[in-house]
Amino acid sequence: MVLVVVAKTKSEPFIWNKNVECMSRGELQTMQAKRLGDVLKRVSKNEFYKKRFAEAGVSNLAENFKDLADLKSLPFTYKYDLRNNYPFGLFCEPLSNVRRIHASSGTKGKPTVVGYTDQDIEIWKEVCARSLACAGARPKDVIHNAYGYGLFTGGLGMHYGIEHFGATVIPASGGRTQQQIMLMQDFGSRILLSTPSYALNIGYHMEEHGIDLSTIKIEIGIFGAEPWTEELRKQIESKLNIKALDIYGLSEIIGPGVSMECVEGRKGLHVWEDYFLPEIIDPKSGEVLPEGEEGELVFTNLQKEAIPVIRYRTGDISRLYYEPCVCGRTMARMERVKARLDDMLIIRGVNVYPSEIEQALLSIDELAPHYQLVVNREKALDVLEVQVEISEEIVARWGEFDKGQVEFESLTQKIQKALKENMGLTADVKLMKPRTVPRSEGKAVRVVDNRAQPSK
Ligand code: DLL
DSSP: OOOOOOOOOOOOOOOTTHHHHTOOHHHHHHHHHHHHHHHHHHHTTSHHHHHHHHHTTOOSHHHHOOSGGGGGGSOOBOHHHHHHTTTTTTOSSOGGGOOEEEEEOOSSSSOEEEEEOHHHHHHHHHHHHHHHHHTTOOTTOEEEEOSOOSSSHHHHHHHHHHHHHTOEEEOOOSOOHHHHHHHHHHHTOOEEEEOHHHHHHHHHHHHHTTOOGGGOOOOEEEEESSOOOHHHHHHHHHHHTSEEEEEEEETTTTEEEEEEEOTTTOSSEEEOTTTEEEEEEOTTTOOBOOTTOOEEEEEEESSOSSSOOSSEEEEEEEOEEOSOOTTSOOSOEEOOOOEEGGGOEEETTEEEOHHHHHHHHHTOTTEEEEEEEEEEEETTEEEEEEEEEEOHHHHHHHSSOOTTSHHHHHHHHHHHHHHHHHHOOOOEEEEEOTTOSOOOSSSOOOEEEOOSSOOO
């Protein structure tokens, strides 16, 4: 008997701009070096940068710095630089050439303001279109955009990218979840764009209201704007029966579309390096770290007109990898952002990130993925209370939700043990009834910090 094995032909990855996304590293570096020279000429006319470079002893910037290796001798730019020079101090173009302004809210004080020229908007459209293709979207798709519209870059940034990509955009923005579900059902959207916490909210809303999952046609979710874990990805994928992919970005660099996970590899996010030059540094010393080491992400805008930033300290913790990817793209990949440096909590001497707590909680079957971390200061000691919902099934099995019952006590102990064993953390645990932890409609508020003077 002759066995004929017919190889199943795998569909080719859809790459938006193959010439650039699959460039050799040598070609890419030549392009980056040229663009770095140009952007340094541009910023050297700005008063803030003139002063910053002079203070750092960097002179004749435009002439002296053309080589990528010289980048590490340039000073960093920080979020507070944008705040201290509010609103337009870091702009390198007159407002008459700035077509749009966005701002990121921040919890206190003035927002961080950014601007875009016509060309900046073209670049933003391009990187968002690349990101959509990278996630497995196609120009014939209907794309439901539930990122907030307004000063936040998520909604409008992706909106223009979707139109440029040639797909149909549904500008849903955040909130009114019932209506969003109806629109997804009626318009047959195949792609959902939102924060991961809002996607989960949609999934739970459907379940709680008895809405059949098969009435929506979403196959792919493009989720970002906040840290999320692999465990949360699994929960979203099973709740909505979709593939969930990670998109990263920040207003100071452009907005969404700085990097995107590819549907083929799902192992790290491709950084669109022809526009955004990434580095990983040791946050304490500022030294550049080698490939694969964990540190703070730093980006330099290579081609931005209105407000290009040089060596911008994102505060996000990640790693960079340069090895080839199964999708064929050659652009560096960054590991999913673990956390923001300033989100780190120090609880009785233990340094812990909310994402680590999320990971531990989501691995406990009896819990729902809805939690909040409340920090108080008691007699000079920081005390963490982990408030987490019990799943509906467990409450149904118990028959009631009563602090006195044996199961209640043993579940509390199980969570405390997991936190202690996984990260050495001692925390109070408050089990919550289903649907009592506030649901997210945009970026989730994971930490409620009640300390008068945060020790961050
Ligand atoms: O959040 C831009 C964006 C919109 C990205 C939509 C993705 C999707 P900002 O409001 O300026 O911009 O917040 C930027 O959010 O420094 C990270 O701390 C965090 N962040 C963004 N994407 C991710 C992600 C938008 N995929 C800040 N994973 C960044 C983890 C993320 N954190």
